[in-house]
Amino acid sequence: MRATRVITLFTDFGTRDIYAGVMKGVILSICPDVQLIDLTHGIPPQDIRAAAWQISASYNYFPKGSIHLAVVDPGVGTSRRPILVACAGHFFIGPDNGLFSLLYQSGKPFDVYVLNQKKYFLDKISATFHGRDIFAPVAGHLACGTPPEELGERITDPVSLSATKPKFDGGTLYGEVVWIDRFGNLITSISEEEFKKHIQGKPFVIKVGSISLKFLQKTYAGAAEHGIIALFGSSGLLEIAEVSGSAARRLKMGTGAAVTVTIEKNLKEIEENRS
Amino acid sequence: MRATRVITLFTDFGTRDIYAGVMKGVILSICPDVQLIDLTHGIPPQDIRAAAWQISASYNYFPKGSIHLAVVDPGVGTSRRPILVACAGHFFIGPDNGLFSLLYQSGKPFDVYVLNQKKYFLDKISATFHGRDIFAPVAGHLACGTPPEELGERITDPVSLSATKPKFDGGTLYGEVVWIDRFGNLITSISEEEFKKHIQGKPFVIKVGSISLKFLQKTYAGAAEHGIIALFGSSGLLEIAEVSGSAARRLKMGTGAAVTVTIEKNLKEIEENRS
Amino acid sequence: MRATRVITLFTDFGTRDIYAGVMKGVILSICPDVQLIDLTHGIPPQDIRAAAWQISASYNYFPKGSIHLAVVDPGVGTSRRPILVACAGHFFIGPDNGLFSLLYQSGKPFDVYVLNQKKYFLDKISATFHGRDIFAPVAGHLACGTPPEELGERITDPVSLSATKPKFDGGTLYGEVVWIDRFGNLITSISEEEFKKHIQGKPFVIKVGSISLKFLQKTYAGAAEHGIIALFGSSGLLEIAEVSGSAARRLKMGTGAAVTVTIEKNLKEIEENRS
Numbered sequence: 001m002r003a004t005r006v007i008t009l010f011t012d013f014g015t016r017d018i019y020a021g022v023m024k025g026v027i028l029s030i031c032p033d034v035q036l037i038d039l040t041h042g043i044p045p046q047d048i049r050a051a052a053w054q055i056s057a058s059y060n061y062f063p064k065g066s067i068h069l070a071v072v073d074p075g076v077g078t079s080r081r082p083i084l085v086a087c088a089g090h091f092f093i094g095p096d097n098g099l100f101s102l103l104y105q106s107g108k109p110f111d112v113y114v115l116n117q118k119k120y121f122l123d124k125i126s127a128t129f130h131g132r133d134i135f136a137p138v139a140g141h142l143a144c145g146t147p148p149e150e151l152g153e154r155i156t157d158p159v160s161l162s163a164t165k166p167k168f169d170g171g172t173l174y175g176e177v178v179w180i181d182r183f184g185n186l187i188t189s190i191s192e193e194e195f196k197k198h199i200q201g202k203p204f205v206i207k208v209g210s211i212s213l214k215f216l217q218k219t220y221a222g223a224a225e226h227g228i229i230a231l232f233g234s235s236g237l238l239e240i241a242e243v244s245g246s247a248a249r250r251l252k253m254g255t256g257a258a259v260t261v262t263i264e265k266n267l268k269e270i271e272e273n274r275s
Numbered sequence: 276m277r278a279t280r281v282i283t284l285f286t287d288f289g290t291r292d293i294y295a296g297v298m299k300g301v302i303l304s305i306c307p308d309v310q311l312i313d314l315t316h317g318i319p320p321q322d323i324r325a326a327a328w329q330i331s332a333s334y335n336y337f338p339k340g341s342i343h344l345a346v347v348d349p350g351v352g353t354s355r356r357p358i359l360v361a362c363a364g365h366f367f368i369g370p371d372n373g374l375f376s377l378l379y380q381s382g383k384p385f386d387v388y389v390l391n392q393k394k395y396f397l398d399k400i401s402a403t404f405h406g407r408d409i410f411a412p413v414a415g416h417l418a419c420g421t422p423p424e425e426l427g428e429r430i431t432d433p434v435s436l437s438a439t440k441p442k443f444d445g446g447t448l449y450g451e452v453v454w455i456d457r458f459g460n461l462i463t464s465i466s467e468e469e470f471k472k473h474i475q476g477k478p479f480v481i482k483v484g485s486i487s488l489k490f491l492q493k494t495y496a497g498a499a500e501h502g503i504i505a506l507f508g509s510s511g512l513l514e515i516a517e518v519s520g521s522a523a524r525r526l527k528m529g530t531g532a533a534v535t536v537t538i539e540k541n542l543k544e545i546e547e548n549r550s
Numbered sequence: 551m552r553a554t555r556v557i558t559l560f561t562d563f564g565t566r567d568i569y570a571g572v573m574k575g576v577i578l579s580i581c582p583d584v585q586l587i588d589l590t591h592g593i594p595p596q597d598i599r600a601a602a603w604q605i606s607a608s609y610n611y612f613p614k615g616s617i618h619l620a621v622v623d624p625g626v627g628t629s630r631r632p633i634l635v636a637c638a639g640h641f642f643i644g645p646d647n648g649l650f651s652l653l654y655q656s657g658k659p660f661d662v663y664v665l666n667q668k669k670y671f672l673d674k675i676s677a678t679f680h681g682r683d684i685f686a687p688v689a690g691h692l693a694c695g696t697p698p699e700e701l702g703e704r705i706t707d708p709v710s711l712s713a714t715k716p717k718f719d720g721g722t723l724y725g726e727v728v729w730i731d732r733f734g735n736l737i738t739s740i741s742e743e744e745f746k747k748h749i750q751g752k753p754f755v756i757k758v759g760s761i762s763l764k765f766l767q768k769t770y771a772g773a774a775e776h777g778i779i780a781l782f783g784s785s786g787l788l789e790i791a792e793v794s795g796s797a798a799r800r801l802k803m804g805t806g807a808a809v810t811v812t813i814e815k816n817l818k819e820i821e822e823n824r825s
């Protein structure tokens with residue numbers, strides 16, 4: 001017996017509207033025996049960059065063969081292409097606007113298909129909701145056995161966001177805040193791996209806004225109440241948190257804010273050069 | 276093999292409370308093999324009119340035979356009747372307070388049953404949560420094969436909301452805002468069909484609050500940033516949107532607000548008569 | 551055929567983040583054929599006490615054998631123990647921080663196991679997300695047949711919150727607000743059972759903030775618009791509500807606020823003693 005296919009939904013639709021529910025209805029009308037999972041509908045509206053990070057941080061916890069339906073689609077109805085990406089044993093369906101950039105940049109092999117077979121779409125295609133009219137039905141057909149090659153045609157030039165990885169220059173690692181979670185933790189683009197590779201166990205200073213941090217904690221309970229701490233969070237990324245509070249509210253920072261880690265020796269040189 | 280039955284949940288419960296989850300527990304205790312879908316729990320509290328529109332806009336994307344459990348129930352515990360509606364190959368279960376008005380007014384044949392068979396309810400019926408005590412267990416029994424005729428008795432006088440359809444009078448189509456989505460788009464009661472039938476391709480002016488619009492766009496990206504536009508949205512209804520913004524916040528408008536479309540020739544006459 | 555196992559998720563993660571979705575991915579990777587139900591992700595962050603009440607009010611509506619995955623875990627990464635509780639034919643998995651107190655205090659027999667078998671965890675255990683790394687995989691293994699005795703070792707000293715039950719003293723029943731629902735209803739720790747046992751049908755006064763109430767209503771529609779009323783809600787607990795409004799906003803009260811019910815005879819004595 002073939003196991004039930006998992007289809008996750010990953011959107012900026014929020015939970016007030018019927019949009020996500022309607023996409024599920026379309027899928028179930030095509031392929032009734034699927035396991036539908038709301039991965040999140042909480043991406044900030046039209047924030048492709050934040051979405052790209054969250055897709056990359058989550059897909060791998062699902063079984064191989066899962067289909068991830070990602071709809072953050074400010075260009076819906078324009079000429080941006082609908083695509084299917086096969087990567088790391090998973091399938092990703094959504095608009096070609098950079099949503100899947102971190103997969104392309106992961107070093108793992110991938111194939112991209114432009115979805116150009118109208119027979120796998122709904123009969124009537126609106127100009128404003130391709131999640132329902134194109135992406136959901138294609139996911140349904142894929143889940144029930146239509147192979148990617150039949151759903152579209154291979155392309156080699158998918159849109160990829162620039163500068164998603166932190167840069168290391170002159171003893172400083174330059175990153176950014178890529179997500180703010182429910183608890184107000186600021187999650188950055190700096191992975192533990194990159195941190196170790198560049199900082200190499202030397203003394204360092206993390207700077208975010210007006211705050212400087214010289215230590216890493218292991219847990220959220222790792223300092224006094226309302227202290228600002230840095231730690232590697234559950235996705236392996238550097239996080240800035242407030243103990244029993246919200247770092248985002250306290251520091252008044254959002255996604256895109258700069259975060260740096262400087263080797264202390266270099267910091268001294270920088271400060272001496274300034275004076 | 277009979278396919279798994281779909282049961283959708285459609286409520287004003289929000290997502291903070293255990294209420295929707297508990298309804299699912301009741302259903303699964305009666306009929307374990309169902310596909311449970313959260314259509315929305317984001318109806319504004321007790322807004323029957325908004326709910327009626329959203330049910331009508333969404334049910335048809337689900338497979339025939341689906342059961343839609345709709346609980347927006349300000350009169351719970353009073354004499355309002357619990358009902359089951361069979362329409363267009365779908366089943367609807369909820370309070371008889373007008374929630375299903377747009378189905379009755381759609382021109383499609385329908386049957387309504389008052390749910391009066393206590394053996395299909397939970398043993399103890401609270402005065403405040405019939406979603407859990409009456410509607411969920413009835414949905415479970417229906418999903419597992421009990422026919423509507425056994426669950427209740429046919430009635431012919433269900434409650435139906437008045438004036439849901441736009442009126443056309445003196446060259447003007449009078450509608451209202453029926454939903455505000457997550458993106459702040461104002462969705463109106465004016466369908467593309469009604470628009471075409473009455474405006475007949477003539478020049479027109481759409482008025483909503485202090486704004487006048489003379490053109491229809493095809494997509495949300497169809498004008499300059501922060502421009503206010505009109506378009507037919509994914510449900511086939513006239514929408515007022517702000518490009519890369521929220522029309523609801525910008526125009527400070529909510530559900531129930533008036534929206535008119537006037538044929539320009541008539542508009543001139545109206546203005547001449549005024550002066 | 552064994553029926554599909556139900557796993558509910560009960561967290562303070564909210565719905566913006568990928569955290570709950572990722573837990574589902576982990577479960578499905580271990581045990582694909584489960585029915586996953588979001589019981590709630592809306593527990594106020596780190597509010598163990600509110601969570602304990604909501605678990606106790608909801609689990610029993612699910613089929614026997616259901617697994618309830620409860621993650622409200624401010625002490626994640628510290629020495630607090632991960633546990634599994636078997637009680638009333640249900641299974642509960644989460645941190646040993648008092649979340650399951652009301653089960654222990656219900657008078658029903660229960661067994662508690664400390665989860666100490668690393669082979670049932672994910673390979674890499676983070677310090678900040680045991681929901682994903684420990685609790686979800688253990689739930690998956692339990693759902694697919696590994697018995698509690700293999701997943702952990704029995705313990706007899708689980709953490710239990712104090713003073714969850716109302717106290718009766720000098721003619722007054724002392725309770726607290728334990729939950730505020732979406733409609734702004736204040737749900738208290740005073741059950742209908744305790745109320746009847748102590749008040750015994752005598753005249754009474756309910757006091758909450760500056761408000762005194764001498765009557766119980768049966769439904770939310772039981773008084774004039776915007777009247778403040780008391781009633782026994784759907785969980786069998788005393789609730790304070792505003793008709794067509796939010797009692798929480800009106801009375802500016804939150805969880806933990808004191809609620810008393812005093813037998814009127816005693817109230818007179820108290821007042822006479824004061825003067």
